[in-house]
Amino acid sequence: MPATILRSPQVASIGKVNIIDVGHGSCVAVHASDSVSLIDTGPNGAILEYLLKEGVTSLDTIVISHADADHIGGLAAILAQRIPVREIIWNPDALKESEIWKDLVYEIEDRHNAGLTVASRNATQDLRVEVGSSPLALVVLAPGIALQHLGPGATDRLGRKVSSNSSSVVVRVDAGATPVALVPGDLDELGLLHIVEAGRDDLLKAYALVLPHHGGHCGTPAATQRTIETLVAAAGPAAVFVSNGREKYANPRPEVIAAVRRTAPVVKIACTQLSPTCSSEQLVQTGSTGAYARGWSDGLSCAGTMSLRVDSEFGINYEHGVHDRFVATGLTSNLC
């Protein structure tokens, strides 16, 4: 694979970015020495097991990309535990007609009554949030002004229909000036076009890209192909990750992976869970990758929870030996 940025083993680590195996859903944890932030929270209480195993007892920032249950379900679980959360960054308007919104309001009120306030603000373009006192930061690249204010069902100024996915919050994790990971939520073609048409696609460059839609379709098959090829070309990643659930939707789609490969033939591809396309059987792996992975003990995981470690010189190390050995010895029809 393209170079993992090599550096002296004496260089200290400043943090890590974990793409967590939460099943079908998305949750990325950004760890600094004094702070942990999340990008999305997965579908349910799996994030609680992760936090428990990591010894995390408070959260700095939670960014919610959009209102789909597989991205926001874990937020209800987190809030119910009264885990201190400094701030939620989201665009909640799409939520406000839903019962989920009322659940979250109830929980925020409960926390307030217990003396635990949580701030919130909109995810506006170019918002930059430091992760603790570290050089790590979350940078909001989208949605832009238009998509932030247009609701699902509206049309943009070119008459294109806006969906809730068009307005997905796109976050890039930076270490200083080094872009570590691009996390685009469930961004669809229109959302990506707004970024490209604004001349902001150069901002999408990152060492790692988490595919939108858990490696599934982002619209029609043709729109999916265009979206994936454009996104991978813009990001130019060394690694492409899929946050998928084996027991739902048979993601990643082979045609999505094919689109990745056409654009970046040698990129390292890894999925949190084992696609039925890659193996008809669940395969329990011995040992552990270290971090909590929902599917590991039941043989649902492939790479499980994937970790990008960042050092003080902003070098990035992605250890993928366990995954490579599993794929080489356990799979005969792997998409990656």
Add this chain to the structure above:
Amino acid sequence: MSSDSTRGLERIMVLDDKSQTRETLAIPIEFANRTAVKVSGQLGTLERFLENAPNADAAIADYQLTPGHYADFDGDELVAAWYKRGFPAILCTSFATSNAAHFRRLRRWIPVVMSPQDLEPDSLMRALELTRREINEEFVPPRRPWRALVRFVEFDEAANVANAKVAGWGEDVVGFSASGLPEGLRDSLRVAFQGGDEYRCFATANLGAESNHDLYVTEWEA
């Protein structure tokens, strides 16, 4: 030979109202190189049986124990009571999946419900070991208790139905027996639903439960 993890689970009680079924349930125990203690006779009340139960390290109980006056209690009550006393036991029944609302009231204290078809030496011993660990507060993720927001979406006392959604678990509706809910909670639900409102409260639930029938909800903060 006993494996290290199941050491100490040597004598396993078997409870079923039918003697032939007790013999059948004893087979996987004996294949696991353990001693099956088949409990016959009339067990009486739960309190009486708990005081006078045979010497054993664990147990497997059928759900329906009251036929033929074998016992004055059912297996779910017994297994839950044993859990609270630190004694590992599993419930053997195929009713739990289709009657989740009924079993849910006690599932916090019934770590494993196994159908007779799934009862094999290895699965039996793993289940008892899991139960023993949980009694010592070593929870596997699908069983770990968490604080949870419960939103009741339907309440019909006449039909003994109370349906809810558990935020942070999943989107499926979770059924309860209305009569199995605490009285104070039932009062609050009655008022809310008579006014056309839904009702929310916190409780304790295993948010990692992998299926609807394995989800327990207890310790209502209502």
